[in-house]
Amino acid sequence: MLAYTYAEKEKFELREKSKPELVNEGDAIVRVTLSSICTSDLHIKHGSVPRAVPGITVGHEMVGIVEKTGKDVEKVQPGDRVTVNVETFCGKCFFCQKGYVNNCTDRDGGWALGCRIDGGQAEYVRVPFADQGLNKIPEGVTDEEALFVGDILATGFWAARISEISSEDTVLILGAGPTGICTLLCVMLKKPAKIIVCEKDPMRIQFIKDHYPQVLTVTPDRAEEFVKTECPRRGADRVLEVAGAKETFELAWRCARPNGIVTVVALYEEPQTLPLPDMYGKNLTFKTGGVDGCDCEEILELIRQKKIDTTPLITHRFSLRDIEKAYDIFENKKENVIKIAVTP
């Protein structure tokens, strides 16, 4: 089968590999019907994910059809249409039991697919702990509607959940890339008083204006002033940083009101500095880290009810054979791309 592979730093290539087999009794083999490219794939390509293993098939956003299951798999069976979770988790350890599945203590726990074990920019993928990592796609929900459930939509859902948003809040979201937009969709479900999206790319600002006219938009250079004018409490009650740049990290705490919550979802390519003396007395709460993708069933139900729709994010469609071209468009932000759907 064809598998897009992390050959070495700065180099991915399409390779012919053998079809994956069951390794453990909790595994499932899934025939990929649609996958996507994520910014994290680019982080691997540029060598900023040290745990990524050269030779690995990349890709961790995918949906498919279960082809084969191990003896211990109970939740899904061959023929089921499923979303695949970016996180691999056992469901039994201390962290899994608490819902902190990103910190699962299993050897393959956390983000392993397409990083430490073969991922889904391929025709087939082996999913360990299939009872945890797979969710059945409800009837009436298409592959394109379900495509982002296991990764960027799970991230947005988790970010909105841990930010403790109430109806009185003004929420500032930094970044309107794919994960930023997913975060926005999930924040909207919380019905806060006001939502402001900060983004520097005019095309992405236009996307927000076109699709979500009730949301306010601002560019980073004007953000701090704008937020303080819009928010009577000297800043945003909740700030969700999804952009991942030095400037946006700084904006996140600058734009937050005293005693606000700053949720940092972004994956930075470099360390960031938290200048504590400058924010002394602001008494901020920071929440940071990688997604705990354990709400996929709930997300799929919200999609079924048409309360979340991420299909406008799919701006391009490619076949796996042409994935090189898809990466070029995605990485270099050509043709107003937001997300690309890849068909094996």
Ligand SMILES: [Zn+2]
């Ligand atoms: Zn991702």
Ligand SMILES: [Zn+2]
């Ligand atoms: Zn676990």
